[in-house]
Amino acid sequence: MTDRRVKQLAFVASFLVYAAAGYWLQVKHGFIIGDALSRVQAAQSVIDSRQPHLAAIGFIFTPLTAMVDIPGILLRGVWPDMVTYGFVASLASALFMAGGVVQALSIGTDRGLPRPYILAITAIFALNPMIVFYGSNGMSEAPFIFFLMWTVRRLIMWMVDDDVHHLISAGFIALSLAYLVRYDSVGAIASVGFVVALTTYLRAPRPPRIRRALLDMMLVSGPGFLAFVGWAIASWLITGNAFAQFSSQYGNAAIFLQSGGTGPASFGTGVQYAIVCMTLLAPTLIPILLWAGVIRWRRPNWGVLVVPLVVFGGVLAFQTYSYATGQTFGFLRYYIVAIPFAACMAMLAVPDGALAEPKRRGRNALAPATGSTIRPARYGYLPVALAFALCMPVAGWGMSLQRYAPQEYSLGAVLAPDPHNTSDKATSQRRIAATFSTERELARYLDNLDLPEGSVITDTVYGFAVVVASRDPKTFIVPSDNDFVKVLNDPAAFGVKYLLSVPNTGRGVSDAVNLRYPTLYETGGDVATLELEIPNDGDGQPDWRLYRVNEPASEA
Known part of the structure; x- marks a missing residue:
């Protein structure tokens, strides 16, 4: 079976799993997260309110997550519950997370890794409880993960073959759209631009190296910067607030204060909380990362390891700082990119095979690394896969902890209902499950x-x-x-x-x-x-x- 056929099957299978989970949770059990349903209502206002207009999408959140719900709103007359229970948002999440699964699989096929290993890592990623939940509930995590994975895949390829088309795909499409999904992307946009410019500067010929470095930086980070500026200008022209998320009475900062949020006791306490959340989601990330560094140390394409670090690391650093400074809530989902981070590192922590043939090799392309130049024993695949697999049960356990997962722990009321349990935790879980x-x-x-x-x-x-x-x-x-x-x-x-x-x-x-x-x-x-x-x-x-x-x- 060709790689293309495998990717198609992976997409369809993942989409069906996530869509079924969304239907079971939201339509059958009414388990709906508020942000997802509010975005459905915003999309509905664009086409089905007293005064339909595009600006009704709102400017508190960046618009893409709500905009992709609009086509599904048109089916309201056929199946009203699709909108009432926010299932239209679940379908959008399922599509994006299935796309993220394909990107994870593609990182492996681009490296020429053994198919059983690629499928194992992809399946472990796709079936992680957090990935299944956020691939099915209509929140912004699924499109965010998809665009970040797309960015990582393209930049890994660029690190090896210097094909400018990868920078265009990563910058003009993936990173800029990631910003239109989540503000967290600014961390990745900034860090990626710096690393791309530095990489080009170090390996370009001396006379044009500064110019080439600046051009590459503009290609990969410029579109994201324009998305940032364009969205701020549009918000300012229509609402009078350039950054409504931070200054509006409806923004996250205001919600945090209105809800009685006090933030962490200190900056250090906030950082510790973020580290615990990341550890719950990807407990073996650091060992996998260190092993990847060992096998690629001083090899020609060691730079590919930098890509997941700057993309996912930039996002995690932004979230950690936001929570530690009391600007946002302590939600486990804010650190969910630790899971695709670990998946990408698992694809890089084993020997490369025959790399995908570049469509256009740049003048500063590296000599492709193969299994003959990177030589840990072949049984090295199994320990990495097992280490990554450990993320699944730990993440599932982490989702049951009310302190770290206040939005996920109530799934217990749906997955293991016990109407006779009158404990405070069980009562709280049932109330959350009954929300709306x-x-x-x-x-x-x-x-x-x-x-x-x-x-x-x-x-x-x-x-x-x-x-x-x-x-x-x-x-x-x-x-x-x-x-x-x-x-x-x-x-x-x-x-x-x-x-x-x-x-x-x-x-x-x-x-x-x-x-x-x-x-x-x-x-x-x-x-x-x-x-x-x-x-x-x-x-x-x-x-x-x-x-x-x-x-x-x-x-x-």
Whole structure:
């Protein structure tokens, strides 16, 4: 069977596994992570809201993860649950993570490694519990891993054959799109640009070496820098905030403070926490890395080891610094790239075979390394594979630790349900697993009222889960609508029937309805009368109050 056929089968098999896992978790059990569902609602607003427009995608997160959900939104009429339960996002994750699996496999085939070894490393990577979970839940981790793996693969090839096309693929496509998935990419963009420039400078002829180094750096990092600047300008022109993620009331920094986050006790404590997270996900990364260094030391293509270090290492360093300085949450998933990092190193920690023939060998290409020039014993493949395989059970165990995996540990309520267990941990797991069930019931209640368009005002801080579960999202007036502020200031005059209210505490302080009517949740704010109170079954979700807007006073 040809390598191409193997890659096609790997993609299809991986996609089916991840899509099935997503369906089982999200549609069958309602286990949905909020960020994934909020992105589905943002994508829905682009094409299926009262005032559809592209800017409704929002500027808190970079846009690509939500934009790829848009085609699936069009199928809402065929299968409403695809949107209600965020399964459209699961399918997008499955596609990207399956692409990441193919990239991992391709790193091995590019090196000419034995097929059984390539398949073993690829399967261990693909079936890692964290990879399966984030390949199926609609979050940004899957596309992020795919683009980083693509970057690593292309740069490894460039290190050997100096083909400029690899820099173009890595820079113009992979790294720039990675930034449009996650802000963490800035670490990789900066570190990759530096290493590429240094590599070109060291091996180029003396007279043009500086010029060539600068050109190569621009090729690989320039597009990512332009994506950074372009997204900031677009955000500033439309919202007035160039970096809404950091300065907006809806951004991560604000969410962190509103949720009572205090960050680590010290910078050192934060670094230690990050190291523990990375160790839980890839406990054998350092030994594999050291072994790779031993077998490639002083060999012509030792530089290929630098590529995973700067790409994944740049991202991990950025995340570690962000958490240690109290700018983000302590989530295990923020360090998930340690797993593909270990997979790439496992492909480099064994002897090369016949390298893939370059389409265009550059003038500074290295002589290809082969198994005859790198000579650990052939049984060296098995220890590396076993070392990498150890990541699977350790990562699965790490996902059960509430301190390090607050978003993953609740999977226990789905994987091993025990309704008779009344411990605090079991109760917390069940509440997390039930998150957004109340919002779906609230959406059904409002749908059954057969309200006209623009009848309900809600902010999407919490309301996104209600809007996305509704049969008709046009029923809701949301902040992305151009007339939201005008209608909110005088709801009765614009025919609004209801206000959806959440407590004016925690994240609720950023809710636009609370900002306009600070006492609405408690008293109705002199504009509405309480009609319904809805206690919430989900963890960290507010108890809702539905207020009927008072009729305007008649003129004498």
